[in-house]
Amino acid sequence: MSLLDVSDVRKYFPIKSGIFFQREVGRVHAVDGVSLSVEAGETLGVVGESGCGKSTLARCMTGLHEVTSGNITFDGDVRRDVQMVFQDPYGSLNPRRRIGSIIADPLVIHREGTPSSRRDRVRDLMALVGLNPEHYNRFPAEFSGGQRQRVGIARALALNPRLVVCDEPVSALDVSIQAQVVNLLKDLQAELGLTYVFIAHDLSVVRYVSDRVAVMYLGKIVEIAPGEELYERPRHPYTAALLSAASVADPDRPRDRVILRGDVPSPISPPSGCRFHPRCPKAQERCTVEEPRLMGDGHKWACHFPLEPGERLQSREVGE
Amino acid sequence: MSLTDAAFEAEPVHAEVVHGKGPWQLAWERLRRDKAAVISMVVIVLVALLAILAPLFALITGHDPLTQYPSTALTPEGLPVGPGADFWLGADSLGRDLFVRLAYGARISLLVGLSATFLATLFGVIVGLLAGYYGGWVDGVLARVLDVVLSFPYLLVAIVLVAAVGASVSLTIFVIAFFSFAAMARVVRGQTIGYREREFTEAVRSLGASPLRIMVIDVLPNLVAPVTVLASLLIPTSIVFEATLSFLGLGVDPRTPSWGAILADSTDFYRVAPGLLVFPAVLLLLTTLAFNLLGDGIRDALDPKR
Amino acid sequence: MWRFLIRRIVFGIVVLWLVATTVFLLFFAGPADNVARRLAGPRAPIEVVEQIKDTLGLDRPLFTQYLGFLGDLLRGDLGTSFISQTPVSTLILQSLPGTLWLVFGAAVLWMIMGVGGGVLSATKPRSLRDRTLTVLVLAGISLPTFVLGILMIYLALSVFPGTGLQPGPYISPFVDVGAFLSTMVMPWVCLAVVQAAVYVRLTRGSMLDTMGEDYIRTARAKGVPERGVVYRHGLRAALTPVITQFGVDVGTLLGGVVVTESVFGLQGIGQLMIRSVRDGDLPVIIGAAILAAAFIVIANILVDVTYSFLDPRVRLA
Ligand SMILES: Nc1ncnc2c1ncn2[C@@H]1O[C@H](COP(=O)(O)OP(=O)(O)OP(=O)(O)O)[C@@H](O)[C@H]1O
Ligand code: SF4
Ligand SMILES: [Mg+2]
Numbered sequence: 051m052s053l054l055d056v057s058d059v060r061k062y063f064p065i066k067s068g069i070f071f072q073r074e075v076g077r078v079h080a081v082d083g084v085s086l087s088v089e090a091g092e093t094l095g096v097v098g099e100s101g102c103g104k105s106t107l108a109r110c111m112t113g114l115h116e117v118t119s120g121n122i123t124f125d126g127d128v129r130r131d132v133q134m135v136f137q138d139p140y141g142s143l144n145p146r147r148r149i150g151s152i153i154a155d156p157l158v159i160h161r162e163g164t165p166s167s168r169r170d171r172v173r174d175l176m177a178l179v180g181l182n183p184e185h186y187n188r189f190p191a192e193f194s195g196g197q198r199q200r201v202g203i204a205r206a207l208a209l210n211p212r213l214v215v216c217d218e219p220v221s222a223l224d225v226s227i228q229a230q231v232v233n234l235l236k237d238l239q240a241e242l243g244l245t246y247v248f249i250a251h252d253l254s255v256v257r258y259v260s261d262r263v264a265v266m267y268l269g270k271i272v273e274i275a276p277g278e279e280l281y282e283r284p285r286h287p288y289t290a291a292l293l294s295a296a297s298v299a300d301p302d303r304p305r306d307r308v309i310l311r312g313d314v315p316s317p318i319s320p321p322s323g324c325r326f327h328p329r330c331p332k333a334q335e336r337c338t339v340e341e342p343r344l345m346g347d348g349h350k351w352a353c354h355f356p357l358e359p360g361e362r363l364q365s366r367e368v369g370e
Numbered sequence: 371m372s373l374t375d376a377a378f379e380a381e382p383v384h385a386e387v388v389h390g391k392g393p394w395q396l397a398w399e400r401l402r403r404d405k406a407a408v409i410s411m412v413v414i415v416l417v418a419l420l421a422i423l424a425p426l427f428a429l430i431t432g433h434d435p436l437t438q439y440p441s442t443a444l445t446p447e448g449l450p451v452g453p454g455a456d457f458w459l460g461a462d463s464l465g466r467d468l469f470v471r472l473a474y475g476a477r478i479s480l481l482v483g484l485s486a487t488f489l490a491t492l493f494g495v496i497v498g499l500l501a502g503y504y505g506g507w508v509d510g511v512l513a514r515v516l517d518v519v520l521s522f523p524y525l526l527v528a529i530v531l532v533a534a535v536g537a538s539v540s541l542t543i544f545v546i547a548f549f550s551f552a553a554m555a556r557v558v559r560g561q562t563i564g565y566r567e568r569e570f571t572e573a574v575r576s577l578g579a580s581p582l583r584i585m586v587i588d589v590l591p592n593l594v595a596p597v598t599v600l601a602s603l604l605i606p607t608s609i610v611f612e613a614t615l616s617f618l619g620l621g622v623d624p625r626t627p628s629w630g631a632i633l634a635d636s637t638d639f640y641r642v643a644p645g646l647l648v649f650p651a652v653l654l655l656l657t658t659l660a661f662n663l664l665g666d667g668i669r670d671a672l673d674p675k676r
Numbered sequence: 677m678w679r680f681l682i683r684r685i686v687f688g689i690v691v692l693w694l695v696a697t698t699v700f701l702l703f704f705a706g707p708a709d710n711v712a713r714r715l716a717g718p719r720a721p722i723e724v725v726e727q728i729k730d731t732l733g734l735d736r737p738l739f740t741q742y743l744g745f746l747g748d749l750l751r752g753d754l755g756t757s758f759i760s761q762t763p764v765s766t767l768i769l770q771s772l773p774g775t776l777w778l779v780f781g782a783a784v785l786w787m788i789m790g791v792g793g794g795v796l797s798a799t800k801p802r803s804l805r806d807r808t809l810t811v812l813v814l815a816g817i818s819l820p821t822f823v824l825g826i827l828m829i830y831l832a833l834s835v836f837p838g839t840g841l842q843p844g845p846y847i848s849p850f851v852d853v854g855a856f857l858s859t860m861v862m863p864w865v866c867l868a869v870v871q872a873a874v875y876v877r878l879t880r881g882s883m884l885d886t887m888g889e890d891y892i893r894t895a896r897a898k899g900v901p902e903r904g905v906v907y908r909h910g911l912r913a914a915l916t917p918v919i920t921q922f923g924v925d926v927g928t929l930l931g932g933v934v935v936t937e938s939v940f941g942l943q944g945i946g947q948l949m950i951r952s953v954r955d956g957d958l959p960v961i962i963g964a965a966i967l968a969a970a971f972i973v974i975a976n977i978l979v980d981v982t983y984s985f986l987d988p989r990v991r992l993a
Contacts, residue, residue: 112576129578142569146393146591152570159577189392205573518691521924521976525934526968533953533961534702534714610820614935617822618950630822637826641834651823658818666814 051125052087053245054111054132054213059084059120061106065318079317080106082269083120085344088213093239093246095260095277097253097292099314103269104249108134108217111247126212130160133206137218139198143190149201150186156208175204180234196227203234207242215247220255232259253296257281265289268317268325275349285349285356287332290363324354331363393672397595400671407667413660417653421476428474431458433467435474435627440465450643459649462632463639468646471627472653478539478628479657482612483605486543490550491601495593497551498558499585503566513559519552524611532620539622546611550604557600558593565589595672602665606658613654629654684980688973693746695969699962700745708734715958716758728758754963759955764963767948774846775944777856778863778936779929783922785868786875791918793872794879798914801884809876816873825866825939832862843940863940867933871925878921883914920979927975931968 063078080103088094096104109115113128124132133156136142143152153172157163163171173183179200190198199219206214216235220228236259238244250256256263257277264274265288273286284290291310312329315321321328327337332355344352357363391399401407428434443451443461450461458469501509528545535541562585565571571588579588615621616630624631629650636646704711712729713720728734733741748755754764797809832841840858849856932946941947945964952960 109572114572114576129576132576134573134576136569136573138569142573144570144588144592146594147588148392155574155579156577159574159579159583191393202573521928521972522969523928523931523972526931526965529934529949529953530699530702530961530965533956533958606818610818613820614822618934618938620950620953633823633826637829640826640830644830644834647826647830651827654823655815655819658820659815662814662818 053090053125054088054247055121055123056087056107056111057085057121057123059107059110059122060118061103061110061115062118076318079269079320081110081117082317082320084266084269084271086264086271086274088245088247090212090245091243092261093248093259095256095263096247096249096266097251097256097263098266099292100251101314101317102266103317104251104266105137105217107266108215108247108249111213111215124213130209131212133209133211133214135199135202135206135214135216135219138222139195139202140190140222142202143198145190148187148189149193152190153186153201153204153208156205160209162209171208172204175207178207178238179204194227195223196231199223199231200234203231203238207238210242211244213245213247215249217249218251219248221250221252228255235259253281253292265292268315268320270325270352271344272326272353273349273351274344275351279349283349283359285351286353287330287355287357287363288326289351290357291331294363324352332357394594397668397671401667404667404671406663407671410660410664410667413656414664417476417657417660418480420473421480424470424473424477428470431456431467431470433457433470435466435471436625438465439467443467450639450646452643453645460643460645462635462646463643464635468632468649471632472629472650474627475629475632475650476653476657478616478622478626479609479612479654482539482543482546483609483661486546486550486608487601487604489543489547490554490604491597493547494551494554495558495590495597498555499562499589499593501555502559502562503581503585503589505563505566509559513556516552516556516559519549520556524549525614528611528615528620532615537615537620537622539626542612542615542621546608550608553604554597554600557596561593561596562589565592599665599669599672602661602668606661606665609654609661610658680984681981684977688977691973692966692969696746696749696966697742699965700742703958703962704734704741704745705738716956749966754966755959757952757957757960759952759957759960764959767960768945768963768967771943771945771948773848774942775930775933775937775946777846777849777860778867778933778942778944779926781860781864782867782871783926785864786871787922789868789872790875791879791915793876794883794914794918797876797880798883798887806880809880813873813876816869817877819870821866821870821935822939824869825862825936828862828866829939843942845941845943859940859942863933863936863942866939867929867936875918875921878918879914882917886913916983920983923975923979923982924972927971927978928968930971930975932964 059081060079060083061081063080064074065076065078066074082103084103084107086094096107098104106115110117110122111124112132112134114134126132143149150169150172151158153175154168157168157171162168169186172186176183176186181197181200181204185192190201193201202219219235220231223231232255235246235248239246246259248256248259260277262274263277263280264271265280265286266272267288273280273284273289280289281293284293295310310329315325315328321338322341323339324330324333324337324342327333330337334355336354340354342352342354344350424435433439439461443457443465445451450463450465451457452460454460457467459472460468462468462471497512501512524545527549528542531541531545566589571584574584574588612621612628613630613633616624616626616628617634619631619634621630622628624634632650633647633654636643636650640647703715708729709725711734712725712732715732716725716728733744736744752765754768756763757767760767793809793813797806800806829843832839832843841862842858843862844859847855847859930945932949933944934946934950936942937944937946938950945967949961949964952958952964
């Protein structure tokens, strides 16, 4: 059995209107039928554009959101053994509390240890994530973004969790700091045998840390594969487009790029058939009516007309 | 890269770095450097002393605030005497000691101002926290009701209530407390809704923290700043409102020495005895100005970016 | 748009109905004898109390009385004053002109002072000018209206008697313009000064917010001269909250400028109300209170509708 099993999970946010009697006028399909599993000891990367439902999926995994339908099974106690590292190093630490108490929160809430044993544990954790243990008495405002993210990591590790869900843990940091925090996470994984779900919109970061990578688009997983396989042989046009957009900065392959045209459609009323069809260079009639299912094993993709190995997505096809 | 080296990473910290000093300590230090706020605090302390020591002044002067002293306080023509050794600020038209009455008036002003604000803050914070945290239709209705309540002027409601149940100090406090409560609850509710969605509350919620713990330990400390600022501005509003009601004869019993009532008494006499008007007016103005300045100072101290 | 308007009006009617019900319960709930005694006042002879009980039908079940009360209200019948035996609506109509002149005259003054002061403050933030205005505003906010009023009367009567300004009852400008002005100028200034303080703050705050926003920066970058930037972009956007506040304030004040009218002895709705409370003249109090509530509710509807034109996003809410 996998450590975490997500099967056909949906999370819709109702949009309400009205003063006294609220009517539901629509729903945001933030996560719309996601299935995946996470094996103990691995790192599963999740990538996708902003708003595609990555954070919502993460919140469902950690029990912060009640799922609308579907099942999440975790081999252990979700409240203890699944912890989260948040995206925003400024928003995730309470500005009015000392970081010592912030890191001790998991211990206090789970009634673990005595005040003095907790203090020792907090100092150990601070040292572990590369913070000076003498600074436990300081407030978050006295730390830099990178240091705050270390505080967040220390808090996530306090209960020796089995799974850590990292929701874009470095995207708010300066590029020079990102590598330090990512390396810290990798080192901790080696040291403590952690399992990660690592969310990012930056493909290169995900590639560096992940064993397997899932690509999300508008609440759905469109492709999931072992890291190298996905980067070398993407089958889904959206993955290919993301990869070529990421290589824009790469001057060696200027011809390759397919820039995604148009805006991401609204998750309130997602497009029919394949959700990617309004933006897909390979879209055909069938794509607008029939929704592709996630197929394959090991390397799975959801597309009627996947790229053949070696095929390049042609940017001129984007037109029409 | 060794892990502990990272603590000394060369990343800039975008905040005042005064190690170990909490936000409260920093705010207090900023407040102490604000001259207007310091002077205001001195004025407030003096007014508080005036109120606390009122019986002492009555003892020293030998003048009760309610007793009339026609033989010593009125001139042979029947006019009140001016300031002097016997009547420090002069006498009023009925031959009572203005200074002693003002000192006792300070008690009423502070009593109403502080108790109404205290009640409003207590209930406003509790209701605002619960409504903001739990949301739902109760909260929706409450928010609408607070909006409507706050769209009516205090004075109109006070007048109708006085007409229905009669004037009294407790009614005055109740009306002021009720409206201040509405203002406080609305602010606290709005802030709580904001903090409920913040990642640091989600972090503890995902650990299974109880709603009570989240409200008290995680949200409340963040509300101290806006609540303090609002409360410090509600105090002068309450004092002015009490004085206004008493001036109109709708507040405390007219014989009670409230600043508003003293000013109302003065209106027919200030041509012959301007002190009757000037002293209470200046005292009232100084008190409210001091509280307002202090409130502004506290706001700037808690939120230096503005 | 229509749906929004209708919803808003229905909500306003609900609020008015709640106000009327509260007022009714406040005055009429309880044993008939107690209610009659309260209505008549503590000094009234027992016959008067009995008579009030009869004429108002206080012996009837509360709900019957309530329906009668609402019925009268809907027909615009506010009852008759105990003291003057005049219909309440007549008393209100007599008092309305004083209040109207006071409010609209003062409104002109406070908008000029408030918006002008706010613009002066916001165009040079943190300058000496701005700081001076800020202190003045704080003084204005701290100064109780009635203290300002009696200080003005003291100055006009004792220190500068030459001005000819004096407190007194409202005199129609169509009867005697000179007397009208000599009684109205002080109340106008008094009310306007107190109100202006709030408007300086509001204008300054929202202008500074707006001027920090991108499109002002864009306009500046395009080379629109400073003055043009301020007026065309900053002020227009900044005026939305000011107009909102203005509508609400005027609506509230039309229901009676209690303090100012009382201090200056100007006979408007506010003073009518205070006098009725002192005399225990309940029908007048009830009538005036419901009128005031109606003004407030109508003003709030107008403001919301105006606002939804200025900023279409609110209609969704
Ligand atoms: N609590 C909520 N209520 C309503 N809608 C929500 C809520 N949380 C998220 N959404 C919506 O669900 C969609 C997915 O949001 P989510 O935060 O999961 O995206 P994301 O992939 O994490 O984006 P980002 O990269 O910006 O963090 C968005 O359209 C968002 O507006
Ligand atoms: S199913 Fe059709 S539209 Fe969707 S990704 Fe494949 S080719 Fe494009
Ligand atoms: Mg996110």
